Every structure is written in structure tokens, then in C-alpha cells.
Amino acid sequence: QVNTPAATQLIKFKEAIGPFGGQLTTSSGMPCQQCQTYSLDKPIMTNDFLMDNLFNFARERIPERVVHASGACGFGYFELTQDMSHITKADFLNGVGKKTPISVRFSLTLGNKGTPDLFLGIRGFSIKFYTREGNFDMAMFNTPVSPFKDPLDAHVTRAFRNNPATNLPDSNMLWDGITRRPEFIHAMSYVFSGWGQPAGYRHMSGFSAHTFQFENKCGDAHFVKMSFIPVAGIKNFDSKEGNIMNAEDPRYLASTMYNEIASGNPLEWTVNFQILNMTDYKKLGATIFDATRIIDEKEYPFVPVGKLVLDRNPTNFFAQCEQLAFCPCRVVPGILGAPDKLYEARRMNYRDAQNYRLGGNHNNIPVNCPFMSENPLNTYNRDGVPPVLDNGGDAPNYFPNSFSGPTAYDTHCSRLISIKEEKPYNMDQVQNLFANIFTEHEKDQLVNNVVPLLRFASPRIQTNAVKLFKTANEVVGRKIEEALKKLNMTEIP
Numbered sequence: 001q002v003n004t005p006a007a008t009q010l011i012k013f014k015e016a017i018g019p020f021g022g023q024l025t026t027s028s029g030m031p032c033q034q035c036q037t038y039s040l041d042k043p044i045m046t047n048d049f050l051m052d053n054l055f056n057f058a059r060e061r062i063p064e065r066v067v068h069a070s071g072a073c074g075f076g077y078f079e080l081t082q083d084m085s086h087i088t089k090a091d092f093l094n095g096v097g098k099k100t101p102i103s104v105r106f107s108l109t110l111g112n113k114g115t116p117d118l119f120l121g122i123r124g125f126s127i128k129f130y131t132r133e134g135n136f137d138m139a140m141f142n143t144p145v146s147p148f149k150d151p152l153d154a155h156v157t158r159a160f161r162n163n164p165a166t167n168l169p170d171s172n173m174l175w176d177g178i179t180r181r182p183e184f185i186h187a188m189s190y191v192f193s194g195w196g197q198p199a200g201y202r203h204m205s206g207f208s209a210h211t212f213q214f215e216n217k218c219g220d221a222h223f224v225k226m227s228f229i230p231v232a233g234i235k236n237f238d239s240k241e242g243n244i245m246n247a248e249d250p251r252y253l254a255s256t257m258y259n260e261i262a263s264g265n266p267l268e269w270t271v272n273f274q275i276l277n278m279t280d281y282k283k284l285g286a287t288i289f290d291a292t293r294i295i296d297e298k299e300y301p302f303v304p305v306g307k308l309v310l311d312r313n314p315t316n317f318f319a320q321c322e323q324l325a326f327c328p329c330r331v332v333p334g335i336l337g338a339p340d341k342l343y344e345a346r347r348m349n350y351r352d353a354q355n356y357r358l359g360g361n362h363n364n365i366p367v368n369c370p371f372m373s374e375n376p377l378n379t380y381n382r383d384g385v386p387p388v389l390d391n392g393g394d395a396p397n398y399f400p401n402s403f404s405g406p407t408a409y410d411t412h413c414s415r416l417i418s419i420k421e422e423k424p425y426n427m428d429q430v431q432n433l434f435a436n437i438f439t440e441h442e443k444d445q446l447v448n449n450v451v452p453l454l455r456f457a458s459p460r461i462q463t464n465a466v467k468l469f470k471t472a473n474e475v476v477g478r479k480i481e482e483a484l485k486k487l488n489m490t491e492i493p
């Protein structure tokens with residue numbers, strides 16, 4: 001580990017800078033004197049260097065993301081390999097060969113900032129496309145489906161956290177949460193079968209889960225699910241390997257990616273679209289917008305449309321990764337978002353979370369700024385918590401106005417279709433997953449991962465969980481039941 005780019009980052013910095021790092025200053029720019037750089041035997045209050053440092057020290061923490069707190073990021077580009085103008089007018093999807101700068105953040109849905117990388121769990125894969133029409137954000141999971149469909153499922157993430165009284169992981173909460181929402185079992189089966197411990201970010205996939213509504217120049221609607229498939233192949237650790245790696249290097253995924261990128265070994269994904277039209281929607285109904293279900297790939301195959309490459313590391317983690325803010329609300333003309341309720345709620349909730357976490361001007365933070373936009377920040381937003389950048393300069397600050405302030409020119413009004421949703425049902429797809437897609441190894445993995453997590457739950461909750469797995473697959477459910485019996489648990493009152 002001693003010679004990796006991550007381990008030698010500071011040595012390289014020194015080589016690049018030379019022996020002298022410049023005159024030390026306070027944050028207001030005052031050059032510091034040597035005597036201010038040690039505090040003992042000196043007046044404290046008049047030492048501006050010390051005061052500057054202590055005030056900053058006490059304020060250096062901001063709220064961590066309420067979910068997906070632990071993560072790593074990288075930068076690169078998206079290249080379009082197939083023109084998509086027949087389904088969308090989005091500029092970055094029009095014109096083969098067009099390259100769009102991107103930032104990507106990989107995360108772990110649960111836990112907190114210090115949770116080790118290979119803690120078993122569903123993974124986040126977020127992308128910000130800095131397009132000429134503003135930023136387009138995707139916040140995806142690594143599994144083909146989402147556990148959630150109902151925005152109220154946000155509550156269930158609490159069941160996956162520590163017990164509010166003991167502050168300890170709680171099997172009863174975890175399995176109560178899963179079994180009270182049986183539709184979770186589809187996504188969770190992927191997680192338990194191995195996808196919860198990817199063998200590297202270069203082996204991790206991303207799936208939109210939502211079906212987006214696209215619109216072309218003629219105003220025609222198409223519906224698109226997206227997948228990001230690693231060129232190096234999807235690979236996962238088995239539970240034993242994953243747990244060993246977690247103990248040896250709790251930042252295994254982040255450090256591997258950093259070293260790979262710094263060594264000139266970029267990470268790459270094929271970007272694919274599964275495309276449906278209005279006739280397909282009329283035939284299949286709102287089920288195509290159910291984030292807990294997949295759409296039949298035989299009838300609607302994913303077609304490759306581009307590639308995603310990560311070839312640049314952040315130069316400062318806090319500035320470029322912690323401050324990165326992805327929101328389903330950030331769309332561009334030609335991509336309207338998704339018409340389902342989960343997406344609608346996410347549009348609002350991420351904005352709210354980022355206003356709280358980063359402040360009302362979080363789009364002005366350099367890593368979130370639409371720096372490729374042809375109309376960068378031509379808004380009427382003014383003032384507030386920094387950064388305000390030039391704050392609109394000397395342009396009018398109200399709308400409408402008679403003084404040539406920015407105006408909306410496009411007279412066309414795009415609208416998401418309105419759909420009627422019902423309670424999720426995906427047991428048919430989980431059954432198919434176990435019967436026809438999972439390998440025997442993946443099924444064994446699932447049993448190996450589920451049993452240690454379920455063994456401390458009460459018998460009633462264990463019974464519910466076994467019943468749920470038996471509905472998904474009788475053999476796998478029975479294996480879990482037998483393994484639990486062998487462990488001979490005593491009842492928890």
C-alpha cells in the first residue's frame with residue numbers, strides 16, 4: 001500500500017510545489033508571523049492565526065447526507081455513441097460523438113460517513129451531466145429495481161438504522177421493515193445475493209429504476225429506463241471475502257478507485273436505454289413506471305447509446321464530493337423526469353435536503369454550478385447564504401420587468417403524463433429471479449447473508465421473513481429456515 005498514488009499524494013504535492021509552500025496567512029489574508037504559530041506562553045485573544053483556526057475548527061462540520069452519507073466520487077465524461085434525437089431533444093443526447101463532462105458519486109445507502117465501504121447494502125450511483133442546457137442529475141441504485149415505490153417508504157430506512165433506544169443495530173427492526181413491505185424483497189434479493197458487496201466501483205452497475213419521460217422536437221413522448229453496465233463486468237465479493245476486505249481496508253472501494261484513476265486506468269460503463277412509446281404504455285399500463293419492477297427485456301431490449309468514463313480524481317474531497325448535490329429535480333429540455341409518485345416526491349425531498357445540508361445557494365457551489373450551460377445562472381435568485389457568486393450583477397432582480405432581464409422564450413409547454421398507480425406487486429418477478437436468473441452460488445450467498453442478520457430477530461419476525469423468502473423461492477426459504485433452526489435461538493420477549 002505504501003507506493004500507491006493515494007498513499008503518496010502528499011509526497012507528490014511536495015514534489016510539484018517545491019520546498020516553499022508560500023507565506024502563511026489568516027483567512028482574511030493577513031500574513032502570519034512565526035510567533036503566532038505556537039500558542040503557549042502567548043496572549044490567546046490577540047493571536048489572529050489561532051483565533052482564525054479555532055473558529056474554523058468549531059464550524060467545519062456540516063450535516064451529513066441523511067442517507068448515502070458514505071461515498072466517493074470521480075470526474076470524467078459521457079460520450080454519445082448513438083443519436084437519440086428521435087426520442088429526445090436533450091442536446092447532450094443529440095449528435096453522435098458529443099462529449100459531456102460529468103461528475104459521479106458512488107455511495108452506500110445506509111450507515112453514516114464512517115461506515116466501511118463493504119458494509120452489506122444497496123449502493124448509490126449518481127451522475128451529474130454538465131450539459132449546454134444546464135445540469136441533468138441521475139441518482140440511481142446499483143440494483144435493477146428499487147425497493148421503494150411509495151414515497152412513504154422513506155420511513156423504512158429508519159427501520160434499517162440503529163434502534164432509537166439502544167443505538168445498536170436491531171434485527172427486529174430490520175426484518176419487520178422488510179416483511180411489512182413485501183415488495184422490498186425484489187431489490188433486497190439482489191443485495192443479499194452479492195450485489196450488496198461489489199468487488200470494486202469499476203464492477204458496479206447503475207439502474208435508473210424509474211422510467212423517464214422523454215420528448216423529441218415534435219413533442220412526441222417516449223418512456224426510457226436507463227442502465228449503466230460496467231465494461232469490466234459486474235463482479236461482487238462473496239460475504240466472506242467482502243467481510244475480510246472490510247476489516248483489512250475499510251475504504252477498499254474508494255481507495256481502489258482513486259488509485260486506478262490516478263494510475264491512468266479509467267473506469268468505464270456502457271450506457272443503455274430501454275425505450276417504449278405511447279402505444280406500449282397504453283398496452284402495458286402504469287406498471288412500466290413501477291420502480292420495483294423491471295420491464296421485459298426480451299420484448300424491450302436495452303440498446304447501447306453511449307459510454308461513461310471516469311478518468312479524474314477530485315483534488316479536494318470536501319469541496320468536490322461532500323458538496324456534490326444530485327437531485328431528481330435537475331432535468332433538461334427533452335427529459336421531463338418520471339411520472340410516478342416516488343419520483344415526484346424525490347424531486348422535492350432532495351432539494352429540501354440540500355437546502356438544509358448546503359444552503360439555499362447550493363447550485364452556486366462550483367461542483368454543482370451549470371458551468372457548461374449556454375445561460376449559466378440566468379436566474380432571479382438573489383442574496384442569501386454564500387456563495388452568491390456575482391449575485392446577478394447589475395441586472396434587474398424581479399420578474400417580469402421592462403429592462404431586458406432574462407425571459408422565457410420557448411412557448412411550448414411540456415407536461416409529464418398523468419398515471420394512476422396501485423399498490424406494488426412484484427412477487428412474479430422475484431420468483432422468476434430465483435427460478436431463472438440467479439445462479440446456485442448467488443442463492444447460497446443470499447442464504448449466507450440473510451441468516452446472520454435474521455438470527456437475532458424474534459421468532460415471530462423470523463417466521464414472517466422465512467415465509468416471505470418461501471414465497472419468492474420455496475427451496476431458498478427452507479434453507480434459511482433450517483439454518484435458523486440449527487442456530488437454536490431463544491425467544492426475545
Ligand code: HEM
Pocket residue numbers: 064065066067068071105106107123124125126139140141146148150151152153154207208209210291324325326342346349350353354357
Ligand atoms: C422514499 C423515496 C426516497 C427518498 C425520500 C429519498 C431521499 C434522499 C435524500 C434526502 C438524499 C440525500 C440528498 C442530499 O443530501 O444530497 C438521497 C440521496 C440519494 N438517493 Fe434517495 N430517496 C428515495 C429513493 C431513492 C431511490 C428510488 C433511488 C434510486 C433509484 C435513490 C437514490 C439516491 C442516491 C444515489 C442518493 C445519493 C446522492 C449522492 O450521491 O449525493 N433514492 N435520497
